[in-house]
Amino acid sequence: MLKKIILFFIILIPVNAFALIEVDITRGNLDPLPLAVSPLSIDETSRKSFEKILKKENIGSEISNIVENNLKTSGLFNPLDKKAFLQAPDIANLKPRFEDWNLIKAQALITGKVNYVDDKLRVEFRLWDVLAAKEMMALAFTTVPNNWRRVGHIISDKVYERLTGEKGYFDTRIIYVSEEGPKTQRIKKLAIMDQDGANNKFLTLGNELVLTPRFNPASQMVTYLSYFKNMPRVYLLDIETGTQEVVGDFPGMTFAPRFSPDGKKIIMSFAKDGKSDIYTMDLENRIVEKITNHPSIDTSPSYSPDGKYITFNSDRSGYQQIYVMKNDGSDIKRISFGNGLYGTPVWSPRGDLIAFTKLHKGKFYIGVMRTDGSGERLLTENYYQEAPSWSPNGRVLIFYRETKTDSKGEGFSAKLWSIDLTGYNERQIKTPTDASDPSWSSLLSN
Amino acid sequence: MNRSLIISSALHALLIFITAMSLPFLAKKPLDVPPVVSVELIQIAEKTNIPFAPKAKKIIEKVKEKEKKLVSEQAPPKKVEKTKTKTVISPDQNNKKVENQTPEAIPLPEKTVKKVETKEEKKQNPDKLDEEVKQVSEFEKDDLFDPNELKAKIDKAKIDSSKQKLKKNNEITQDQDKSVLTGKLTITEEQALQAQIFTCWSIPLGLPYAPEDMLVRIKLSLKPDGSIDDMEMLDHVKMNTPGKERFRTLADSVRRAVQICNPLRVPASGYERWKNIIFNFDASEMLGG
Numbered sequence: 001m002l003k004k005i006i007l008f009f010i011i012l013i014p015v016n017a018f019a020l021i022e023v024d025i026t027r028g029n030l031d032p033l034p035l036a037v038s039p040l041s042i043d044e045t046s047r048k049s050f051e052k053i054l055k056k057e058n059i060g061s062e063i064s065n066i067v068e069n070n071l072k073t074s075g076l077f078n079p080l081d082k083k084a085f086l087q088a089p090d091i092a093n094l095k096p097r098f099e100d101w102n103l104i105k106a107q108a109l110i111t112g113k114v115n116y117v118d119d120k121l122r123v124e125f126r127l128w129d130v131l132a133a134k135e136m137m138a139l140a141f142t143t144v145p146n147n148w149r150r151v152g153h154i155i156s157d158k159v160y161e162r163l164t165g166e167k168g169y170f171d172t173r174i175i176y177v178s179e180e181g182p183k184t185q186r187i188k189k190l191a192i193m194d195q196d197g198a199n200n201k202f203l204t205l206g207n208e209l210v211l212t213p214r215f216n217p218a219s220q221m222v223t224y225l226s227y228f229k230n231m232p233r234v235y236l237l238d239i240e241t242g243t244q245e246v247v248g249d250f251p252g253m254t255f256a257p258r259f260s261p262d263g264k265k266i267i268m269s270f271a272k273d274g275k276s277d278i279y280t281m282d283l284e285n286r287i288v289e290k291i292t293n294h295p296s297i298d299t300s301p302s303y304s305p306d307g308k309y310i311t312f313n314s315d316r317s318g319y320q321q322i323y324v325m326k327n328d329g330s331d332i333k334r335i336s337f338g339n340g341l342y343g344t345p346v347w348s349p350r351g352d353l354i355a356f357t358k359l360h361k362g363k364f365y366i367g368v369m370r371t372d373g374s375g376e377r378l379l380t381e382n383y384y385q386e387a388p389s390w391s392p393n394g395r396v397l398i399f400y401r402e403t404k405t406d407s408k409g410e411g412f413s414a415k416l417w418s419i420d421l422t423g424y425n426e427r428q429i430k431t432p433t434d435a436s437d438p439s440w441s442s443l444l445s446n
Numbered sequence: 447m448n449r450s451l452i453i454s455s456a457l458h459a460l461l462i463f464i465t466a467m468s469l470p471f472l473a474k475k476p477l478d479v480p481p482v483v484s485v486e487l488i489q490i491a492e493k494t495n496i497p498f499a500p501k502a503k504k505i506i507e508k509v510k511e512k513e514k515k516l517v518s519e520q521a522p523p524k525k526v527e528k529t530k531t532k533t534v535i536s537p538d539q540n541n542k543k544v545e546n547q548t549p550e551a552i553p554l555p556e557k558t559v560k561k562v563e564t565k566e567e568k569k570q571n572p573d574k575l576d577e578e579v580k581q582v583s584e585f586e587k588d589d590l591f592d593p594n595e596l597k598a599k600i601d602k603a604k605i606d607s608s609k610q611k612l613k614k615n616n617e618i619t620q621d622q623d624k625s626v627l628t629g630k631l632t633i634t635e636e637q638a639l640q641a642q643i644f645t646c647w648s649i650p651l652g653l654p655y656a657p658e659d660m661l662v663r664i665k666l667s668l669k670p671d672g673s674i675d676d677m678e679m680l681d682h683v684k685m686n687t688p689g690k691e692r693f694r695t696l697a698d699s700v701r702r703a704v705q706i707c708n709p710l711r712v713p714a715s716g717y718e719r720w721k722n723i724i725f726n727f728d729a730s731e732m733l734g735g
Contacts, residue, residue, distance in 0.1 A: 020665070020724050021630060021631055021719060021722075022724040022725075023631070023640060023723065023724070024725075024726045024728060025643045025647065025727045025728065026731050026732070027644045027647075027731070028643075028647030028648060028699075028703070028727075028729070029649070030649065074652070075651075107648070129698070131702050131705040131706065136698075160652070161691075162695070163650065163695065164650045164651075164653055165650060165652070165653045165692035165693075165694070165695030166653065166654050166692070350654060352654075393652075395652055
């Protein structure tokens with residue numbers, strides 16, 4: 001009994017036991033992640049072989065430069081100056097001395113090596129977490145030597161995905177309308193290039209006017225509009241094979257053909273009798289279906305990534321605004337209510353946002369809003385800019401911007417620009433000629 | 447009857463004893479207390495104020511001024527230099543010394559750094575004041591008329607001040623008292639920790655917003671100096687779950703943030719409270735939820 005009483009009192013004796021303290025961290029810095037891209041090491045024999053084939057002195061350095069440039073232009077990474085590197089590429093690839101990389105404040109490190117194996121290019125690369133002193137990823141690619149630029153883009157995508165948690169967008173292409181000549185007599189050609197502006201190629205000769213090329217989200221197919229004997233025609237072009245076919249001649253004016261997410265349909269608008277409606281065409285059986293029927297101008301349709309909804313712009317309210325409807329044309333809802341005119345809505349591949357062009361008080365804006373019209377954000381403002389197109393990961397927009405002509409009618413130019421969703425990372429994409437109407441492809445290496 | 451009375455009295459006495467043990471003031475004893483730097487300096491000045499030694503008075507006034515500076519700066523440059531020269535043997539300092547020493551006797555760079563660090567830490571430590579007093583006493587020893595008397599007084603002052611310091615160290619302010627007893631951080635302490643982490647955490651801006659993957663919890667075991675002894679990702683299973691790559695990316699950024707911030711600048715007192723701490727990294731606000 002006495003024992004029990006003592007035990008009871010012992011239990012009552014207080015003990016200093018604290019609950020674990022919890023601290024909430026809801027903010028961080030927005031600085032790009034500092035990382036080091038060590039040149040890919042290459043042995044002398046391989047270097048000489050590639051020099052002969054590709055006319056590049058050191059293909060390892062060239063590939064690492066592509067990776068570095070891609071990551072830098074994303075605005076999310078800060079590649080450190082190579083002059084600060086303390087470890088040689090060949091040794092770093094074997095076993096990085098993390099203290100050295102830590103010293104230059106690198107949080108991630110990319111190393112690798114290039115080999116010439118059986119007439120092919122073999123690239124190995126490793127992504128290291130410098131602070132944790134561990135490997136995050138290691139991959140190897142083998143391809144024909146001419147694909148060396150793509151290898152750089154693929155490495156960039158893999159690193160981007162591992163460090164940001166979303167797919168990259170570097171191994172992609174951009175199709176656009178190349179423009180040359182005076183403003184009143186422009187020669188317009190279809191052109192394609194890598195997303196970083198390299199490998200530019202012209203796909204048409206410029207005899208006919210071409211407009212609004214759009215990539216199929218599911219493949220490397222393009223649809224565009226071209227005038228043949230002053231009649232608009234919708235074409236399909238396979239980028240890989242170069243084959244081209246006419247989808248059809250349509251009554252009156254045809255605008256802005258665009259693929260459905262599965263690539264089986266084309267959605268576009270026809271203008272007839274002073275009004276314009278939205279139609280779809282099944283590419284297998286060529287059946288055309290009318291989606292909207294309103295005595296107003298409905299144009300620029302774009303599917304949601306799941307294909308269930310369509311966004312378009314219409315002046316049915318008296319002013320051009322953005323609307324969303326179901327894919328059968330029912331349940332039409334206006335989503336833009338701000339001041340000014342809204343146009344060219346494009347649904348993000350992520351599905352969460354709609355990009356648009358806005359005209360307000362003589363200025364053009366590229367902006368985004370949620371699919372219900374809330375959270376409108378204007379990313380960039382200029383004299384004239386339009387036609388946003390999303391990167392396949394839904395983080396960057398490409399569009400074109402025109403400059404004013406001076407009093408003599410000179411000084412006009414049209415260039416491609418990109419901006420990310422933060423609105424801070426705005427960059428011009430260099431093209432050999434003036435450029436307009438860009439469209440971003442899906443990832444080539446899916 | 448007598449037996450029952452004895453048992454009852456004994457039990458009552460035991461009850462009173464345990465109740466006394468349970469009182470909260472007894473729980474305060476083992477707790478760390480923040481150093482009170484300024485108090486001792488003032489007292490030293492009072493104790494060394496000698497009316498019949500005009501030269502000493504002047505010197506003490508000088509010392510007083512010096513002490514005032516020390517209170518604000520907490521790190522007298524002269525003092526640091528002195529300790530450095532004592533502990534660090536640099537190659538430039540004396541070539542002969544280096545030559546005479548056996549290789550084993552040459553301090554390793556790491557050790558040297560450690561020594562310097564420990565001296566620097568003392569800047570924040572009240573123990574340093576004792577050395578400061580010693581400095582003053584040495585200084586006065588050369589110039590005062592009656593060095594022995596002065597030394598005795600200063601020694602006494604030293605003892606008194608250290609006693610008082612100990613006493614004060616055992617006392618805690620009302621605020622700290624409250625936080626220590628509740629086991630929580632004060633708002634200031636919490637904000638100080640948050641401010642450190644904010645600067646170290648590079649949020650992966652490309653990360654798409656997914657409400658269920660925006661919170662990463664990490665538990666840190668800290669040493670008294672704020673350095674990380676151990677870290678544990680509380681959702682580590684989720685990190686390695688296929689399809690949760692976004693969460694893994696966020697968790698990686700959290701781990702990097704904690705490593706960059708290591709060692710943390712921790713509260714001066716109450717180690718028991720914060721030796722284990724959980725940080726909840728919530729990116730939803732930053733990634734536009």
